[in-house]
Amino acid sequence: MKLLSHIAVAATFAFAAVAPAHAADFRDFDSNAFAAAQAAGEPVLVDVHAWWCPVCASQSHTIKKLTASPRYDKLVVFRLNYDKQKDDWKRLGVTTQGTLIAYRGQTETGRLAYQTNAAKIEAVLDSAVR
Known part of the structure; x- marks a missing residue:
């Protein structure tokens, strides 16, 4: 039994070592928080997402990566x-659904609708952080 617990602990640490850490701050959309982030001049991405949308799922995977x-x-x-x-x-x-909108402060810097191309998604993300 003790061996199984050591294996479980080792597996947990191994997974944590390979799971990507996210540098971005992920939040549920709230209009007040969105307005505050814009007013503070923060780089923002709005991810218009539907749970049933395969394009949205693909976009989410790419964004997290x-x-x-x-x-x-x-x-x-x-x-x-x-x-x-x-x-x-x-x-x-x-x-x-599947629309991504990037902002730097209150200025829209990029928009992509219903696309899963990683390079295009990256370009939208980059437009907010430049």
């Missing part, structure tokens, strides 16, 4: 729920 890089340590990623926050995404001019 890319934001493991320290160059995104100041990026705030707000996940906006497409099904429950319709007024918010309409206010941002969104027409479909």
Whole structure:
């Protein structure tokens, strides 16, 4: 039994060593927090996400992988729920789930709709942190 517990502990540490750390700050979308981040001049990504959307799932995987890089340590990623926050995404001019919008402060720096290309997603992320 003791051997199994040592194996479990070793496996936990091994997983932690290979799991990517995320430099970005991930939050659920809240219009007040979003406005505060913009007013503070922070780099922001709004991820308009639907749980049932395969494109959204692919985008999320790519965003998590890319934001493991320290160059995104100041990026705030707000996940906006497409099904429950319709007024918010309409206010941002969104027409479909799977939309990514980058801001530096209050200035929109990039937008991508319903795309899974990692290089295009990276370009949108980079536009916010330059």
